[in-house]
Amino acid sequence: xNYEEFLTNINITMEDFCxxxxxxxxxxxxxxKESTVVKNLQKIFxxxxxxxxxxxxxxxxxxxxSRETRMSMGAxxxxxxxxxxxxxxxxxxxxxIVNRSxxxxxxxxxxPDVKLxxxxxxxxxxxxxxxxxxxxxxxxxxxxxPKELEEVLAMEAYTENILVDILEEGTxxxxxxxxxHSLTACMIKAMQQDWYLKRWKYSKRKISVDQYADxxxxxxxxxxxxxxxxxxxxx
Amino acid sequence: xNYEEFLTNINITMEDFCxxxxxxxxxxxxxxKESTVVKNLQKIFxxxxxxxxxxxxxxxxxxxxSRETRMSMGAxxxxxxxxxxxxxxxxxxxxxIVNRSxxxxxxxxxxPDVKLxxxxxxxxxxxxxxxxxxxxxxxxxxxxxPKELEEVLAMEAYTENILVDILEEGTxxxxxxxxxHSLTACMIKAMQQDWYLKRWKYSKRKISVDQYADxxxxxxxxxxxxxxxxxxxxx
DNA sequence: GTCTATACACAGATAGAC
DNA sequence: GTCTATCTGTGTATAGAC
Numbered sequence: 394x395n396y397e398e399f400l401t402n403i404n405i406t407m408e409d410f411c412x413x414x415x416x417x418x419x420x421x422x423x424x425x426k427e428s429t430v431v432k433n434l435q436k437i438f439x440x441x442x443x444x445x446x447x448x449x450x451x452x453x454x455x456x457x458x459s460r461e462t463r464m465s466m467g468a469x470x471x472x473x474x475x476x477x478x479x480x481x482x483x484x485x486x487x488x489x490i491v492n493r494s495x496x497x498x499x500x501x502x503x504x505p506d507v508k509l510x511x512x513x514x515x516x517x518x519x520x521x522x523x524x525x526x527x528x529x530x531x532x533x534x535x536x537x538x539p540k541e542l543e544e545v546l547a548m549e550a551y552t553e554n555i556l557v558d559i560l561e562e563g564t565x566x567x568x569x570x571x572x573x574h575s576l577t578a579c580m581i582k583a584m585q586q587d588w589y590l591k592r593w594k595y596s597k598r599k600i601s602v603d604q605y606a607d608x609x610x611x612x613x614x615x616x617x618x619x620x621x622x623x624x625x626x627x628x
Numbered sequence: 629x630n631y632e633e634f635l636t637n638i639n640i641t642m643e644d645f646c647x648x649x650x651x652x653x654x655x656x657x658x659x660x661k662e663s664t665v666v667k668n669l670q671k672i673f674x675x676x677x678x679x680x681x682x683x684x685x686x687x688x689x690x691x692x693x694s695r696e697t698r699m700s701m702g703a704x705x706x707x708x709x710x711x712x713x714x715x716x717x718x719x720x721x722x723x724x725i726v727n728r729s730x731x732x733x734x735x736x737x738x739x740p741d742v743k744l745x746x747x748x749x750x751x752x753x754x755x756x757x758x759x760x761x762x763x764x765x766x767x768x769x770x771x772x773x774p775k776e777l778e779e780v781l782a783m784e785a786y787t788e789n790i791l792v793d794i795l796e797e798g799t800x801x802x803x804x805x806x807x808x809h810s811l812t813a814c815m816i817k818a819m820q821q822d823w824y825l826k827r828w829k830y831s832k833r834k835i836s837v838d839q840y841a842d843x844x845x846x847x848x849x850x851x852x853x854x855x856x857x858x859x860x861x862x863x
Numbered sequence: 864g865t866c867t868a869t870a871c872a873c874a875g876a877t878a879g880a881c
Numbered sequence: 882g883t884c885t886a887t888c889t890g891t892g893t894a895t896a897g898a899c
Binding site for chain 3: 701711
């Protein structure tokens with residue numbers, strides 16, 4: 394699987410994101426015509442990602458957002474009741490989509506090494522499609538209320554556990570060496586995150602997401618497959 | 629070298645940080661008595677790190693800072709002329725110390741594999757001593773003015789190049805395999821960063837910085853030393 | 864549905880007493 | 882050196898016209 398193949402399978406657009414956000418928040422959105430809402434939510438979310446990328450969500454004023462979307466303050470508040478709610482809508486909707494997409498690729502009954510490749514690639518490719526959201530959710534996590542923050546941490550734990558389970562399965566079938574699977578999963582996640590956190594670096598060097606994915610996989614496989622390892626690797 | 633040994637060699641305290649910050653910014657600080665300044669800068673910086681960790685520097689108001697330090701607004705402004713200057717002082721002072729400390733450990737004329745271990749450990753141990761600062765500088769980089777931001781990016785490039793140079797030296801002496809050294813350096817940095825960005829995770833699991841360092845080293849060495857690697861690893 | 868105008872709280876910053 | 886009191890701009894949010 395490469396990124397192009399992934400795209401033909403998954404097919405999530407910003408428009409889907411906005412349409413789903415509309416259905417999920419129907420009662421709080423004063424405007425009722427679907428096409429209008431979707432169009433404007435798209436403008437709003439794009440602007441939030443853009444401004445937040447430059448200066449952070451806290452530092453983004455509603456006047457900034459109004460300018461960037463070319464909508465008045467009054468119009469904006471027809472789509473959410475407060476700046477905090479706007480943040481929550483974006484976070485929740487993103488999590489829902491990521492969750493659903495990961496699930497899709499987990500069902501396949503394949504050997505652990507293939508499963509590991511698929512999970513790592515899926516996660517990277519997802520973060521490539523939804524890069525603005527992934528960056529946003531990482532940087533703005535601390536601005537969430539306790540309940541939402543808990544959801545974010547649960548998500549982090551969930552994706553990490555997926556990796557740990559695969560690594561353990563691999564060890565038990567003899568495909569992988571014995572390692573500290575929990576720490577290995579952390580390292581994998583750290584490498585995945587770097588892809589969307591330091592995007593400027595990789596863009597400048599013209600590294601494609603496929604190259605990056607292959608590199609991460611080679612890196613990880615060297616560790617869990619090679620036998621001559623120093624004391625640090627063992628549990 | 630482990631963390632304890634490192635500490636006995638390096639000996640940087642928060643007090644040193646504040647004293648140096650005082651000397652560097654003497655002309656802008658209205659208070660002149662050294663002991664008073666150092667004592668209060670310590671209160672101020674500690675409070676900035678604490679509040680920023682919880683809600684970010686932008687979201688921290690000067691009234692928050694006044695409450696946390698138990699100093700009045702007026703007193704605070706005797707130590708810096710604006711909130712932005714406060715940010716710059718902290719960023720600059722931190723960079724100066726990190727730079728100097730890395731230099732110290734680079735001079736030793738040792739083989740590449742030993743050098744790699746030392747550099748990775750030094751950087752991790754440094755980020756352990758100055759964890760609040762490392763976290764702060766990562767999360768608040770986007771709030772810097774262009775000139776300061778450039779300095780931060782230069783620092784990132786500098787530490788990455790140190791790694792690349794060592795890796796290349798190792799390849800030329802036959803100690804390491806041929807890999808994409810630039811990407812390998814990125815992965816190392818990503819793993820180093822995870823240590824201070826996700827501190828809550830590692831604290832909860834009672835992973836010490838020594839354990840973490842050994843694990844990262846084992847992970848990296850498996851990749852650059854083992855011969856059987858998929859296509860992704862090669863340049 | 865969208866706009867303009869505005870309410871009102873709170874931000875950063877300073878003056879001047881002590 | 883530090884405090885209190887206060888200035889002025891900007892923040893989020895809303896009311897009511899169109």
